[in-house]
Amino acid sequence: xxxxxxxxxxxxxxxxxxxxxxxxxxxxxxxxxxxxxxxxxxxxxxxxxxxxxxxxxxxxxxxxxxxxxxxxxxxxx
Numbered sequence: 133x134x135x136x137x138x139x140x141x142x143x144x145x146x147x148x149x150x151x152x153x154x155x156x157x158x159x160x161x162x163x164x165x166x167x168x169x170x171x172x173x174x175x176x177x178x179x180x181x182x183x184x185x186x187x188x189x190x191x192x193x194x195x196x197x198x199x200x201x202x203x204x205x206x207x208x209x
Contacts, residue, residue: 139177144207146181146200153188155200156180159208174208176201 139158146153158177165171178197181189 141179144200144204146203148196151183153200154182155204156182157204159204174205176204 138160140160142157142159144155144157146155156179158179160172160175162174163169163172178200180187181192181197181200
């Protein structure tokens with residue numbers, strides 16, 4: 133029996149102007165606080181960003197990556 137991962141592999145389409153980027157990421161849902169556990173926030177780990185099948189991760193600025201993570205977070209709320 134395999135172990136269950138808290139991470140789910142997901143895909144998100146992010147638009148910059150009229151350009152669509154395919155964002156591949158791992159997502160771990162937030163865990164609520166309980167009496168014995170402080171809880172944890174949701175986590176996003178972007179694994180790849182492509183445009184027309186070409187990986188463009190290396191040319192993205194940290195600001196753009198932050199914007200993509202924020203858009204994914206907002207889509208989950």
